[in-house]
Amino acid sequence: xxxxxxxxxxxxxxxxLALTDTEITLFQKQLTAIxxxxxxxxxxxxxxxxxxATVLPLHTVLREDVPGACLRQDETLFNAPQTQxxxxxxxxxxxxx
Amino acid sequence: MSYEAIIGLEVHAQVQSRSKMYCACxxxxxxxxxxxxxxxxxxxxxxxxxxxxxNRRAVExxxxxxxxxxCTVAPESVFARKSYFYPDLPKGYQISQYDLPLATxxxxxxxxxxxxxxxxxxxxxxxxxxxxxxHQQDGAWxxxxxxxxxxxxxxxxxxxxxxxxxxxxxxxLRADLVALGVNSGDMEKGALRFEANVSVRPVGAxxxxxxxxxxxxxxxxxxxxxxxxxxxxxxxxxxxGRSIEQQTLGWDEARGATFxxxxxxxxxxxxxxxxxxxxxxxxxxxxxxxxxxxxxxLPAARVxxxxxxxxxxxxxxxxxxxxxSVAAYFEAVxxxxxxxxxxxxxxxxxxxxxxxxFKEHHLSMEQCRVTPLQLVRLQQLRQMRALSSTAAKAVLxxxxxxxxxxxxxxxxxxxxxxxDGVALQNWAERxxxxxxxxxxxxxxxxxxxxxxxxxxxxxxxxxxxxxQQAREALLTxxxxxxxxx
Numbered sequence: 221x222x223x224x225x226x227x228x229x230x231x232x233x234x235x236x237l238a239l240t241d242t243e244i245t246l247f248q249k250q251l252t253a254i255x256x257x258x259x260x261x262x263x264x265x266x267x268x269x270x271x272x273a274t275v276l277p278l279h280t281v282l283r284e285d286v287p288g289a290c291l292r293q294d295e296t297l298f299n300a301p302q303t304q305x306x307x308x309x310x311x312x313x314x315x316x317x
Numbered sequence: 318m319s320y321e322a323i324i325g326l327e328v329h330a331q332v333q334s335r336s337k338m339y340c341a342c343x344x345x346x347x348x349x350x351x352x353x354x355x356x357x358x359x360x361x362x363x364x365x366x367x368x369x370x371x372n373r374r375a376v377e378x379x380x381x382x383x384x385x386x387x388c389t390v391a392p393e394s395v396f397a398r399k400s401y402f403y404p405d406l407p408k409g410y411q412i413s414q415y416d417l418p419l420a421t422x423x424x425x426x427x428x429x430x431x432x433x434x435x436x437x438x439x440x441x442x443x444x445x446x447x448x449x450x451x452h453q454q455d456g457a458w459x460x461x462x463x464x465x466x467x468x469x470x471x472x473x474x475x476x477x478x479x480x481x482x483x484x485x486x487x488x489x490l491r492a493d494l495v496a497l498g499v500n501s502g503d504m505e506k507g508a509l510r511f512e513a514n515v516s517v518r519p520v521g522a523x524x525x526x527x528x529x530x531x532x533x534x535x536x537x538x539x540x541x542x543x544x545x546x547x548x549x550x551x552x553x554x555x556x557x558g559r560s561i562e563q564q565t566l567g568w569d570e571a572r573g574a575t576f577x578x579x580x581x582x583x584x585x586x587x588x589x590x591x592x593x594x595x596x597x598x599x600x601x602x603x604x605x606x607x608x609x610x611x612x613x614x615l616p617a618a619r620v621x622x623x624x625x626x627x628x629x630x631x632x633x634x635x636x637x638x639x640x641x642s643v644a645a646y647f648e649a650v651x652x653x654x655x656x657x658x659x660x661x662x663x664x665x666x667x668x669x670x671x672x673x674x675f676k677e678h679h680l681s682m683e684q685c686r687v688t689p690l691q692l693v694r695l696q697q698l699r700q701m702r703a704l705s706s707t708a709a710k711a712v713l714x715x716x717x718x719x720x721x722x723x724x725x726x727x728x729x730x731x732x733x734x735x736x737d738g739v740a741l742q743n744w745a746e747r748x749x750x751x752x753x754x755x756x757x758x759x760x761x762x763x764x765x766x767x768x769x770x771x772x773x774x775x776x777x778x779x780x781x782x783x784x785q786q787a788r789e790a791l792l793t794x795x796x797x798x799x800x801x802x
Contacts, residue, residue: 234402234586234588236402273395273417273591273596273597274591274593274596274597276596278596279393279596279597279598279599280596280597280598280599281370281371281595281596282370282371282372282373282376282598283336283341283370283371283372283373284373284374285334285335285336285372285373285374285375286335286336286341287335287336287341287342287343287344288336288340288341288342288343288358289341289358290342290343290355290356290357290358291357291358291359291362292355293352293353293354293355296354296355296357296362296461297354302456304453304455304456304458305353305458306352306353306354306355306460307353307354307451307458307459307460308354308404308458308459308460308461309455309456309457309458309459310404310456310457310459311456311457312452312453312454312455312456312457313403313404313450313452313457
């Protein structure tokens with residue numbers, strides 16, 4: 221089932237990607253091919269299989285509430301593209317419309 | 318046309334653990350002078366290769382809150398990634414819970430002037446707080462000290478109908494969370510935050526109206542004002558023939574109005590999926606029972622107990638139960654009194670003069686220098702009429718400041734009323750001798766003069782005579798005068 225151009229644009233917007241018309245056509249086909257392939261799974265009878273959240277044979281892995289060590293501020297900011305007075309600096313964000 | 322409001326609340330409460338939700342970074346109190354980005358580690362910074370591990374204490378406190386709210390705790394709950402683009406969390410997603418939350422289907426009973434109402438709780442789940450953004454000209458400054466602090470999200474059904482109910486629900490929830498030790502209740506520091514879903518519909522209509530969501534309400538006042546303003550805005554919109562848009566709103570405290578933040582994102586835009594790095598959490602029946610057994614008495618239960626045990630009125634029982642320290646003090650006073658003073662009188666002292674003094678001096682019960690036994694003695698002096706009502710209040714102020722016992726404070730202030738028979742008799746005789754005209758008037762039947770004569774005793778004694786006993790002494794002396802003259 222072919223994804224609509226609107227759906228591709230919406231997915232791109234969620235990933236903050238600006239696509240050209242050519243790219244939309246390209247990804248429309250590629251994403252549809254991926255969905256069609258994974259749709260094979262729908263053919264399996266899973267009625268008796270409980271939904272699973274993990275493939276690991278583990279549950280309830282907890283940590284005691286004991287404070288530990290932190291990084292130093294200079295270590296924390298070491299790889300940041302931009303910093304300001306001990307803060308990470310990111311491009312301006314519009315909050316109000 | 319008349320309308321009714323349909324309101325649901327989402328509450329985010331910081332969980333009082335010592336370390337963060339998924340890593341060992343200390344949870345530190347935000348005193349305002351904390352250096353930014355100093356309580357972070359590779360996990361809460363989302364550095365490659367780091368793995369989150371759930372904090373046991375946060376789970377336990379979450380379960381206890383859920384039990385206090387009469388919820389069903391899920392035998393197995395699952396953490397999930399909620400993806401969104403915003404730099405308040407460095408991962409690009411928040412680890413929250415989605416289709417399998419910690420607990421579901423509870424309720425909180427709220428009491429308002431209109432009576433009691435059971436507000437259903439839809440779900441209780443654990444997640445992580447975000448970092449703080451400071452919006453500046455050059456960009457947003459980001460501090461991740463708060464990122465990863467455990468949050469408990471408590472979602473009510475849209476069962477609230479009035480602003481009064483909204484306030485009562487929020488305050489009761491806060492009181493419960495504080496009593497449980499889940500939350501500090503410190504709203505000025507953002508430890509408890511509200512979001513309100515609001516819609517209106519004509520009274521009697523079955524269908525729900527379109528709802529809006531008001532974010533970031535950080536005080537009871539902001540919550541109540543924002544809900545009230547939004548209800549009125551929606552009614553006005555419908556009345557003018559327009560329709561309500563589904564929107565996310567902010568609250569402008571200065572303007573007293575809501576504003577549009579962004580179009581409502583659909584749930585699937587968050588692309589929730591089970592967090593692959595955290596295996597499901599199972600809470601066994603035995604674990605639940607251990608946590609249930611450790612639950613403290615909650616304020617609502619305490620209100621009931623204060624009403625039945627001490628015969629207090631609802632309003633006073635609520636005032637005394639709001640904070641554990643106040644409730645404990647009241648009970649310590651009642652124990653120390655051992656039946657010698659009335660609960661009502663002690664309640665009056667605490668909710669009246671104590672609260673006034675706390676407010677005036679920015680004190681809390683923990684810092685109060687008046688011991689329970691001292692308050693009992695003060696009330697006993699009052700009952701013996703050794704202190705007038707005004708004098709007793711003045712003595713309490715002294716006791717607050719000096720920590721003195723009431724007898725010493727009253728003595729120093731010179732306000733102890735004298736009930737000494739000999740002294741009273743002397744004063745009565747002196748007053749009779751000094752005021753022959755008035756005495757003659759009284760003896761000829763003008764009984765109204767008696768009050769004036771009592772006033773003379775009070776003046777002579779500089780207010781220290783007990784008025785009732787002064788009156789009796791005067792009557793006796795006058796009769797004696799009548800029979801001898």
